[in-house]
Amino acid sequence: MKIIIEKDFEAMSEMTKNILIGHMSQDKRVNLSITAGNTPVGVYKKMVEIVKESPDYANVHYYNFDEIPVPNQAEGITITDLRKLYLNPANINEANVHPLTVENYKEQDQRLALEGGLDAMLIGLGGDGHFCGNMPTTTSFENLTYKVKVSGEEPWFVPGEMEKGMEFVTMGPVSVMRVKHLILIVNGEKKAEMVKNVLQGPVTEEFPASILQLHPNLTVILDEEAASKLNK
Amino acid sequence: MKIIIEKDFEAMSEMTKNILIGHMSQDKRVNLSITAGNTPVGVYKKMVEIVKESPDYANVHYYNFDEIPVPNQAEGITITDLRKLYLNPANINEANVHPLTVENYKEQDQRLALEGGLDAMLIGLGGDGHFCGNMPTTTSFENLTYKVKVSGEEPWFVPGEMEKGMEFVTMGPVSVMRVKHLILIVNGEKKAEMVKNVLQGPVTEEFPASILQLHPNLTVILDEEAASKLNK
Amino acid sequence: MKIIIEKDFEAMSEMTKNILIGHMSQDKRVNLSITAGNTPVGVYKKMVEIVKESPDYANVHYYNFDEIPVPNQAEGITITDLRKLYLNPANINEANVHPLTVENYKEQDQRLALEGGLDAMLIGLGGDGHFCGNMPTTTSFENLTYKVKVSGEEPWFVPGEMEKGMEFVTMGPVSVMRVKHLILIVNGEKKAEMVKNVLQGPVTEEFPASILQLHPNLTVILDEEAASKLNK
Amino acid sequence: MKIIIEKDFEAMSEMTKNILIGHMSQDKRVNLSITAGNTPVGVYKKMVEIVKESPDYANVHYYNFDEIPVPNQAEGITITDLRKLYLNPANINEANVHPLTVENYKEQDQRLALEGGLDAMLIGLGGDGHFCGNMPTTTSFENLTYKVKVSGEEPWFVPGEMEKGMEFVTMGPVSVMRVKHLILIVNGEKKAEMVKNVLQGPVTEEFPASILQLHPNLTVILDEEAASKLNK
Structure with missing residues (x-):
């Protein structure tokens, strides 16, 4: 694991953009998987x-x-967000967009293998230690892409925001380990403790992102606040 | 994970030899890590x-x-065995042999990184689910190369054969995940149940080799007996 | 370039088979391009x-x-030969066969890029120094996949066997340089002089295969006769 | 080949920096070969x-x-320039600097192979079509790293600036083809014609950089002036 600590959100975004453009500038098909949400907003701009x-x-x-x-x-929510933040303003050709859906998730790992695998994946870290949709209590490290049905008993269940019985799909830990270069970005003091847990604590399904310690080519880009509790 | 099932020990050895020779025949430095013990005897011949x-x-x-x-x-025991089984009869130049020892183990991961990483590693499976020296009760998935001091309380401790306080070193799960192509060979009915546990069961430190399900390029070569309990 | 010299046709074929099986045994999509003709007959068996x-x-x-x-x-002639020698007896699924034709050759390089590129290509050497369909007088080193219309004036034109105005297509030098591992097999005394020319002589379009000296991962497997004129 | 056209020197430098930082930010040893001279001055800043x-x-x-x-x-001149432009102001540890010299050039290709190969190389283009020290009349495409003794008859010989009998060393075309990602930067109208010659003309030792058309992963970054004569 390589940890790069940047001064602030702006510098974290700049560095992350550089790394992604580095991949994209090669003379071959480049397959990227990118995250929705707030953390990458500066990167996509x-x-x-x-x-x-x-x-x-x-x-x-x-x-x-x-x-x-x-x-x-x-x-769904993710691809809608990605279209808004990046795919639409960047004028990405629809033929270059490959949505994962609740209908096609069973073919996701096979499809990626056939198309040459993912060259890079950009992910964030949840305050509860989740990565992608790999949430506490619903993640098994041996999972490929899978579907979760929400019971309402999960520690991260938010009544009002979520509904019992709702479903979502996510690439699992095994799928993510196959990505050639994994890039994790985290900013803000709120996540500093969890950054320490998942990067320097034991590998445990309690904090799913702790499994990322085993990835063979992981770059972590933190702002100073997110890095503030790491052991030197 | 790719599982190849061969008829018997001879066919398993032949296939494994082919894969290793395939790596070795490329026009570049090739770094191999290979296992001692009984399982690879046919491969090395x-x-x-x-x-x-x-x-x-x-x-x-x-x-x-x-x-x-x-x-x-x-x-030590491992390199002595490797010299006997392969390095000496194959006339390998000493400059091409890089022993891991109890003295230099702290530099092992860094040294491998500097020398280009391991292209392939050949490992076996212990009847208790261990791989390399990653034994039940002494393995943490977040380990790089590490040293173990045997307390005598371990479930695999054999009085007479082992001594309390003895030490050994091993590349850890994180080190093994970095190998570009991991090759696991197992033969014999005795290990069939454990093969099923580690390849198709949950990822758990109880059976350390279960973590190998997460390796991005793992080829498993089994004889029919070792494969006999796998779910199709 | 790595040159492996084997005793005879049988040993050359065995070594080549090992290298190809080594590639094929990895846990990922593997794209192979393989040659028709007499040289690989032993390999395919x-x-x-x-x-x-x-x-x-x-x-x-x-x-x-x-x-x-x-x-x-x-x-065409090539795919028909490949079906007879290997694809049919090996029971290869038609979905895994991707013919290059005179109709689709303009998409060949782009198609390969989209499907992850070629992991390995097995080629032979022509007595006149050609490789693939890159023949003397019709090859330019800057070619991607291209079509040749035979004028009848070429030094390799054989009246009776070939017809003026006939066409063929071939991946060009640029296409072949993109293959991750290139494997060249040659046997027999008849080709010994040309082996020396293309591997140890100047890079020249006169002997198109001389460009292969520039490939970043080329393994040449020769029998002793084909290697007999090489400088040590 | 992937050609990226940027507005001006500043934008060309920014894009090139991004690509290099992208390589450098991976979690593994990264071997870079970088060019001296005027073209990369903005990149290094x-x-x-x-x-x-x-x-x-x-x-x-x-x-x-x-x-x-x-x-x-x-x-020598090159490493002195690199120290001034980049290695010194960037505080690069001397243990990470591996000079090529007229004394050690015979070991350069072997040394690079042992150290894992070059991940990326940044080069410029000479007004006469040279790249690295591969000059017209002294370059053979089949060269690994080699030494040139200047006769004074070369078309690029500048009396006063150069001396008859002076020597230099350079990685050759074969060495450069082994680089995993080759990055060529060129700016300015003066070089527009040569850009066209080497990227879209025949592969010929007359313009040594024309061989770069055969590199399997070449990114060319031009400013608009340097790109102005390219065929669309």
């Missing part, structure tokens, strides 16, 4: 500036790694 | 025939992945 | 024995690298 | 800002790819 009117990145293909379907909507 | 008088494999470097020092002996 | 009733190689995809269409026949 | 006080890039090792010794000076 910078990437959009570079990619939006450029013909140079037609070699890059995009995959989401988890999805929560929305009743009566054609697409 | 076949490899010796190919390698012993050939100048073609000077690009291959050898590393052991665990070691048990022997009082009053210059070298 | 051995591979058929391993692959024909095995479910273990469903991850391997096959590509031909050149093709000569035949009037009034659905398929 | 940006890289120094990121690297100079960071412990995060201790995994990066640096190699020069050519050298011109200077009488009565300990080090």
